[in-house]
Amino acid sequence: MEDPVSSVPYVDRVQQHLESLGHPDIVKLTDAAAAMPIEERVVSRADAHPSAAFNAVVADLLYPLIAGES
Amino acid sequence: MLPVIGLYLLFGAGLLLINRRGHGRASTVAGGLIVTWVTVGALVGGAELALRCCYAASDTPMQWTRAGENWIARYMAFNSLGYRDREWTAEDLAGKTVIFAVGDSFTEGWGIEDPALRFPDRLQARLGSGYAVVNLGKGGSSTLHQTQAVMDYPYAKPDIIIWQYLLNDIDVAAISNGLVWESPIPLERPALIEESHLANFIYWRLFRQGMFLSPQGISQWAWLYSAYDDSFIWSIHAQEIDRMVDYADSVARA
The missing domain is CATH 3.40.50.1110 (SGNH hydrolase)
Structure with a gap:
């Protein structure tokens, strides 16, 4: 959560692998993470887990996919 | 932690003894030191008590910090x-x-x-x-x-x-195939750091700065990326x- 940009090539590789298996329904969080200031996207300076605010963003990204699928 | 408390109490008793039975300058100095002894004891004891009873934080590494243990006990309920x-x-x-x-x-x-x-x-x-x-x-x-x-x-x-x-999902494949990241966190820590919430708090505040860098200077993320770059892993x-x-x-x- 601290440096989402440098992980992009590796996330892309996993994405390509999943797509090759017929699963294109992937929500990449790197852009959403990079767009949010670090002090907002992590729990605290002592804990780099995703904050409640970032969890809200994730739910917003997932909701249309799930509501649209079922 | 008990030996440290015992030593501190013993030191205070010694100061009291000198203050009561000593004469002249020794008694005066011991009297001044008793004030310092009480003040330091109250501050450290108060901080220890406050951290032990009232402070919970999702510190990293949560499972090893006393504040993290307090946080888990307070907020994590499992089915x-x-x-x-x-x-x-x-x-x-x-x-x-x-x-x-x-x-x-x-x-x-x-x-x-x-x-x-x-x-x-x-x-x-x-x-x-x-x-x-x-x-x-x-x-x-x-x-x-x-x-x-x-x-x-x-x-x-x-x-x-x-x-x-998360990219650290590759860790099992990496470790089981010999690509291991050496954690700088010492497995054995002094008992005082484990038992005292104040000492634990200070230790992890200082140590956390370097905990994601191996003794060889390799970051945990660089290690993970190297696992993805290894075609076999x-x-x-x-x-x-x-x-x-x-x-x-x-x-x-x-």
């Missing part, structure tokens, strides 16, 4: 399957669109005091009662454990799986991913 989720039954899930949210500490909601603020819970709230979002997040788990978690879930098969993937991890996808596909076909 009978060991997940930070409500107690589901087969009857609860019958007739609903069952969604498994599986992943690591992100899905579990480490650091988030109110579970309702985690993304699976927010989804549940928005999707409504026709859906059941089951949280199978587990801190420290990787792809292998997560696949097993969805396969072993006893109360229902999923209609949808939300798989929260990546191929092993890709098979782990395939197993999760195979399960999802088999459930979809059923």
